[in-house]
Amino acid sequence: xxxxxxxxxxxxxxxxxxGDGAVAFFAGVVxxxxxxxxxxxxxxxxxxxxxxxxxxxxxxxxxxxxxxxRIAAVHRLGSLAVGEVSVAIAVSAPxxxxxxxxxxxxxxxxxxxxxxxxxEHYLDRDAxxxxxxxxxxxxxxx
Amino acid sequence: xxxxxxxxxxxxxxxxxxGDGAVAFFAGVVxxxxxxxxxxxxxxxxxxxxxxxxxxxxxxxxxxxxxxxRIAAVHRLGSLAVGEVSVAIAVSAPxxxxxxxxxxxxxxxxxxxxxxxxxEHYLDRDAxxxxxxxxxxxxxxx
Amino acid sequence: MAVRAxxxxxxxxxxxxxxxxxxxxxxxxxxxxxxxxxATVDVLLAELRARGGEWASLPSRAAVAVNRRYASGDxxxxxxxxxxxxxxxxxx
Amino acid sequence: MAVRAxxxxxxxxxxxxxxxxxxxxxxxxxxxxxxxxxATVDVLLAELRARGGEWASLPSRAAVAVNRRYASGDxxxxxxxxxxxxxxxxxx
Numbered sequence: 001x002x003x004x005x006x007x008x009x010x011x012x013x014x015x016x017x018x019g020d021g022a023v024a025f026f027a028g029v030v031x032x033x034x035x036x037x038x039x040x041x042x043x044x045x046x047x048x049x050x051x052x053x054x055x056x057x058x059x060x061x062x063x064x065x066x067x068x069x070r071i072a073a074v075h076r077l078g079s080l081a082v083g084e085v086s087v088a089i090a091v092s093a094p095x096x097x098x099x100x101x102x103x104x105x106x107x108x109x110x111x112x113x114x115x116x117x118x119x120e121h122y123l124d125r126d127a128x129x130x131x132x133x134x135x136x137x138x139x140x141x142x
Numbered sequence: 143x144x145x146x147x148x149x150x151x152x153x154x155x156x157x158x159x160x161g162d163g164a165v166a167f168f169a170g171v172v173x174x175x176x177x178x179x180x181x182x183x184x185x186x187x188x189x190x191x192x193x194x195x196x197x198x199x200x201x202x203x204x205x206x207x208x209x210x211x212r213i214a215a216v217h218r219l220g221s222l223a224v225g226e227v228s229v230a231i232a233v234s235a236p237x238x239x240x241x242x243x244x245x246x247x248x249x250x251x252x253x254x255x256x257x258x259x260x261x262e263h264y265l266d267r268d269a270x271x272x273x274x275x276x277x278x279x280x281x282x283x284x
Numbered sequence: 285m286a287v288r289a290x291x292x293x294x295x296x297x298x299x300x301x302x303x304x305x306x307x308x309x310x311x312x313x314x315x316x317x318x319x320x321x322x323a324t325v326d327v328l329l330a331e332l333r334a335r336g337g338e339w340a341s342l343p344s345r346a347a348v349a350v351n352r353r354y355a356s357g358d359x360x361x362x363x364x365x366x367x368x369x370x371x372x373x374x375x376x
Numbered sequence: 377m378a379v380r381a382x383x384x385x386x387x388x389x390x391x392x393x394x395x396x397x398x399x400x401x402x403x404x405x406x407x408x409x410x411x412x413x414x415a416t417v418d419v420l421l422a423e424l425r426a427r428g429g430e431w432a433s434l435p436s437r438a439a440v441a442v443n444r445r446y447a448s449g450d451x452x453x454x455x456x457x458x459x460x461x462x463x464x465x466x467x468x
Contacts, residue, residue, distance in 0.1 A: 008165070009151030018174040018224060023150070024245075025167035026238065028376045032160035045303050046375075047368055050352035075375060082160060087376050096168065096249060103166075104242055107376055115349065115368070116375030117303035129304045132372030135347040137354045170468045186467075187395050189460055192444035193467075217467060229468050238376075249468055257441065257460070258467030259395035271396045274464030277439045279446045 001052050003078045006085040014072035015092035024099035026107050028087040030080045034130075038123040039082060046077045047115035058109040062091065066102035069093030073106055075116065086118075112136070143194050145220045148227040156214035157234035166241035168249050170229040172222045176272075180265040186219045186228060189257035193217065200251040204233065208244035211235030215248055217258065228260075254278070294318050297328060297361055300368040305346065308338045319361065325350065326357035328367065346371055386410050389420060389453055392460040397438065400430045411453065417442065418449035420459065438463055 008027050015023060030042045059071050072090045080086055089106045093099040110116075112133050121127045150169050157165060172184045201213050214232045222228055231248045235241040252258075255277050263269045297317050301309050309315050317331050325348045333340050347370040350359050354370070361367060389409050393401050401407050409423050417440045425432050439462040442451050446462070453459065 008154050008167075012150050012154070012167075016171065016225070021171055021173040023167075023169040023171060025150075025154075025165075025169075026242070027165040027167075028238070029158065029163055029165060029234070031163040031236070044375075047300065047302055047349070047352075047370070050349055050368065051375075053352050083158070092171075094173070096170070100168070100242070100246055107238060111373070111376045113354075113373065114375035115302070115370050115373055117371060118374045119303070129371075130374045132374030134372045135354055135370060137347060137356050188467075189392065189394055189441070189444075189462070192441055192460065195444050253465070253468045255446075255465065256467040257394070257462050257465055259463060260466045261395070271463075272466045274466035276464045277446055277462060279439060279448050 001046060001048055001055065001075050001077055003076070006074050006076055006088050008085060008088050011072050011074055011088040011090045015070040015090045017070055017092060019094055020069060020092035020099075021094055022096040022099040023090065023092045024096070024103040025091075026087075026089045026103045027085050028107070030082050030084050030086060032082045034120060037120075039120055040123050041082060041121045042080045042086065043119040043121065043127075044075075044077045044080065044086060045117045045119070046075070048077070050115050051075065054114055055110070058106055058113065061109070062102040062106045065105055066091055066093040066098045069098060069102060071102065071106070073110075075110065075114065077116070143188060143190055143197065143217050143219055145218070148216050148218055148230050150227060150230050153214050153216055153230040153232045157212040157232045159212055159234060161236055162211060162234035162241075163236055164238040164241040165232065165234045166238070166245040167233075168229075168231045168245050169227050170249070172224050172226050172228060174224045176262060179262075181224060181262055182265050183224060183263045184222045184228065185261040185263065185269075186217075186222065187259045187261070188217070188219045190219070193257050196256055197252070200248055200255065203251070204244040204247045207247055208233055208235040208240045209237075211240060211244060213244065213248070215252075217252065217256065219258070294320055295323070295361065295363045297323075297363075297365060297367050299328070299332070300366065302368070303371050305342070305369050305371050308342070322360050324357060325355055325359045325361065325367070328361060329357070332369075342369070386412055387415070387453065387455045389415075389455075389457060389459050391420070391424070392458065394460070395463050397434070397461050397463050400434070414452050416449060417447055417451045417453065417459075420453060421449070424461075434461070 070092045091102040212234045233244040349368040441460045
């Protein structure tokens with residue numbers, strides 16, 4: 001979790017080992033429109049301490065899926081302009097299926113579980129909290 | 143198709159539009175081992191002119207799948223050391239499913255169709271052409 | 285018997301609020317709820333809902349984290365627990 | 377009739393060879409095959425296979441590109457076509 005601008009190249013550079021033949025990467029970027037409305041920016045609010053722990057848990061789960069691959073995942077908080085990176089995930093693994101699968105797993109879990117909320121700001125000066133996902137509480141975690 | 147070293151950050155920087163909320167990226171990297179043998183490097187040979195055309199065709203097919211996303215794809219030829227990038231693919235698209243799907247499509251099609259061959263060099267000084275995929279000739283392309 | 289006396293004491297639970305929930309509370313990032321000893325997350329949610337107005341809509345749209353982990357409704361709350369209402373999340 | 381005479385002429389097809397196939401040909405990147413007019417890709421492959429030795433194993437493991445596009449066995453070859461044997465590919 002960071003309030004600094006995310007550099008995708010730097011996130012990519014954090015993965016890769018001599019035995020890894022594949023690197024998969026995903027970045028989320030603030031779009032200039034959503035459902036037909038012109039967007040001027042996005043404000044990310046997070047429950048920082050919990051988000052940090054939850055992101056670490058998601059990464060650990062993904063590492064298991066990636067056969068011990070190396071993983072870097074960063075999520076931005078604060079006010080972002082259109083085109084800025086909100087989340088960046090890099091995974092290196094021996095083979096491509098594992099790398100893609102782990103990167104995809106992390107972004108899907110982030111969207112399901114990470115305690116982060118976003119308020120979209122529109123060019124007409126209106127703003128709205130975006131509809132999100134209600135986290136599912138698993139029995140063994142309660 | 144290039145004989146120069148591939149910089150993943152530069153490939154990433156070639157995609158992204160104001161309406162794209164997702165960037166997916168894949169890189170293939172020369173591993174230090176394969177099926178238990180210590181690898182010293184990989185030699186990529188290509189049918190340059192055809193590979194260039196075939197890669198452009200694959201990218202065009204992927205662009206259709208990505209809903210008009212922006213795509214960059216580069217494949218290396220020549221002698222690569224362990225850790226060097228052999229292929230890099232970046233896709234930006236409005237949403238993540240399209241971006242992941244297009245990136246995955248490109249690498250799978252590259253492995254099926256791109257007229258490129260690789261000869262693995264081993265630490266014991268032996269070398270071998272790697273087993274590949276026989277391209278399937280579709281009726282309408284014959 | 286000091287132990288028995290402690291067990292009957294109500295506990296003050298500070299609830300962290302985020303995003304739309306924070307705005308429900310007039311922009312405040314936390315609110316204190318006094319609960320009976322050994323009250324559960326469900327009891328806490330009922331207390332908040334009992335405040336009426338916009339609060340009434342809370343429980344059906346909120347998950348809860350206790351000490352930074354998602355917790356089910358029957359989780360018992362103790363003095364000092366960090367309880368957070370988690371509105372539907374929208375990261376990424 | 378000049379046209380009829382041309383139609384009976386054999387064509388020389390230059391075949392590009394890559395990777396393991398190139399090594400079959402002693403490291404040469406191409407080989408010339410003389411074919412009857414309107415011969416197909418399958419006829420070309422049969423001609424190569426008829427060279428014997430390692431060449432005999434070629435057709436079962438090679439795709440063919442004509443003018444830089446994958447082509448089926450019944451594609452007719454013309455003078456000036458760029459024909460390439462494509463061993464199983466291994467890019468990426």
